[in-house]
Amino acid sequence: xxxxxxxxxxxxxxxxxxxxxxxxxxxxxxxxxxxxxxxxxxxxxxxxxxxxxxxxxxxxxxxxxxxxxxxxxxxxxxxxxxxxxxxxxxxxxxxxxxxxxxxxxxxxxxxxxxx
Amino acid sequence: xxxxxxxxxxxxxxxxxxxxxxxxxxxxxxxxxxxxxxxxxxxxxxxxxxxxxxxxxxxxxxxxxxxxxxxxxxxxxxxxxxxxxxxxxxxxxxxxxxxxxxxxxxxxxxxxxx
Numbered sequence: 140x141x142x143x144x145x146x147x148x149x150x151x152x153x154x155x156x157x158x159x160x161x162x163x164x165x166x167x168x169x170x171x172x173x174x175x176x177x178x179x180x181x182x183x184x185x186x187x188x189x190x191x192x193x194x195x196x197x198x199x200x201x202x203x204x205x206x207x208x209x210x211x212x213x214x215x216x217x218x219x220x221x222x223x224x225x226x227x228x229x230x231x232x233x234x235x236x237x238x239x240x241x242x243x244x245x246x247x248x249x250x251x252x253x254x
Numbered sequence: 255x256x257x258x259x260x261x262x263x264x265x266x267x268x269x270x271x272x273x274x275x276x277x278x279x280x281x282x283x284x285x286x287x288x289x290x291x292x293x294x295x296x297x298x299x300x301x302x303x304x305x306x307x308x309x310x311x312x313x314x315x316x317x318x319x320x321x322x323x324x325x326x327x328x329x330x331x332x333x334x335x336x337x338x339x340x341x342x343x344x345x346x347x348x349x350x351x352x353x354x355x356x357x358x359x360x361x362x363x364x365x366x367x368x
Contacts, residue, residue: 148294171355182258182344182359183297190355229296233355239304240285240348241312242357244296 141166141232145245153253158202158217160248162230165211171233172213173242174204178226186228189213200224225252257281258360260345266366273332275363277345285348286328287312287357288320290341297344303328304350335367 146161164170171190175183187198194206200223204215213230230245257280267273277286285304289297289312299312301320309320317339319331332339342364346357 143296145296173356175359180362182361183346184359185356188356239302239310240350240355240357241287241299241302242297242346242355244289244298246294246296 141170141234141243143230143232143243143245145228145230145248147248148246149249149251151251151253152220154222155219158215158220158224158250160215160228160230160250162204162213162215162245163211164213164230164232166232166234168234172204172206173231173233174198174202174213174215175229175231176200176226177229177247183229186215220250220252222252222254225250258345258347258358260343260360260363262363263361264364266368267335268368269336270334273335273365273367275330275343275345275365277328277330277360279326279328279345279347281347281349281358282325283347283358284325284350285357286322287346287348288318288328288330289344289346290314291344291362292341300330300343332365335365337367339365340367341365 144163173188174186189206197203227249231242287302288300298314303309303322345360348357
């Protein structure tokens, strides 16, 4: 079974500072990996995805993530936080070989951006 | 964005009453999913469908049933709602294994069971 662990349920950063959200996964086969963002009272939007092409993936709004197979990690970063980055972020894994194309999500990390 | 609409968006009901949530998509995606979102748990899969009349259980399926009579509609039913089913429910769709696994989400339905 797949699982996803996000370290830290809440992260507070200053505007202009580095944003680093950690995600570790377990999967018996090479996975697809995703980061989604959820703004208050909205659904989830895809930030970026890893599908076995480049290990450094660039997404929307200046975010990027690096797939490290040896560490089973897919950490999300943004060099300079903006007030609009305040949201909840979810890491997710999909077993590309399993039926159903299901996503397994981590518990989420809520980001607070301080002025 | 995939056209995914959920109804109702908000509902308050009492313990023991039946509740049905509806998800409607306009993207002709093969797969549809119901997730629930609870603090600290992220999103957990309730049921999913891989075609008309084809459904399967997710990790938290107890107390829920689903139906899919048309490609575009996926219904989630709570036969007898309990307070533990107070949650935000999200519908998602996906084109299937031929794609890269990305899912598209609706806006969510907030259910409160008193």
